[in-house]
Amino acid sequence: MSKRRPVPTPPPPPAPAGLRGSGDLREVTPEVRARTQRTFLTIIVGFFALIGVVVATLAVQGRAVRNYAVRVADAVQATSPSASVGYTQTCAQVLPRALPRGAQACEVAVDGGQVTVTVTVQGERQYRVTRPE
Numbered sequence: 001m002s003k004r005r006p007v008p009t010p011p012p013p014p015a016p017a018g019l020r021g022s023g024d025l026r027e028v029t030p031e032v033r034a035r036t037q038r039t040f041l042t043i044i045v046g047f048f049a050l051i052g053v054v055v056a057t058l059a060v061q062g063r064a065v066r067n068y069a070v071r072v073a074d075a076v077q078a079t080s081p082s083a084s085v086g087y088t089q090t091c092a093q094v095l096p097r098a099l100p101r102g103a104q105a106c107e108v109a110v111d112g113g114q115v116t117v118t119v120t121v122q123g124e125r126q127y128r129v130t131r132p133e
Contacts, residue, residue, distance in 0.1 A: 062127065064100040069117040069129040071095060076108055076115045077131050083113035091117065 072091045091099070091106035099106055105120040113133035120126050 061100070061102045061121070065103055065119050065121055065127050066129065068097075068100045068103070069106070069119050069127055072106065072108060073115050073117045073129050073131045076110065076117075081110045081113055081115065083133060086111040091119075 068091075072095045075095050086109075088107060088109045091108055094108055099119075102121045103119050104122060107118050109116045109118070115131040117129045118126055119128075
């Protein structure tokens with residue numbers, strides 16, 4: 001009968017220096033700590049500054065679109081639309097100007113003398129300006 005000998009297991013590999021090994025650990029100097037803090041704070045401040053720029057850009061674009069819609073509504077009201085007639089037309093027919101930056105479509109609806117201007121901008125957002133009779 002043959003006896004099997006157990007296969008010897010290899011010893012575990014030595015731990016790399018600095019990680020539970022016998023090597024020296026890296027020392028974090030005050031200069032390195034200060035540089036790391038500056039980098040972290042720069043990234044955080046840059047992130048919030050970028051968010052602020054995006055919000056400010058959207059606010060300025062929104063204001064330009066709303067001002068354009070108000071000008072179109074005032075131009076339609078200057079024609080004294082009849083209270084018994086309802087119609088829809090594009091803003092370019094009322095006010096021959098280019099749409100503001102970011103605007104994709106503009107429509108004027110007159111119903112019962114009430115003027116409603118709807119401007120569609122990028123991202124499928126809409127701005128509506130309504131003027132009563």
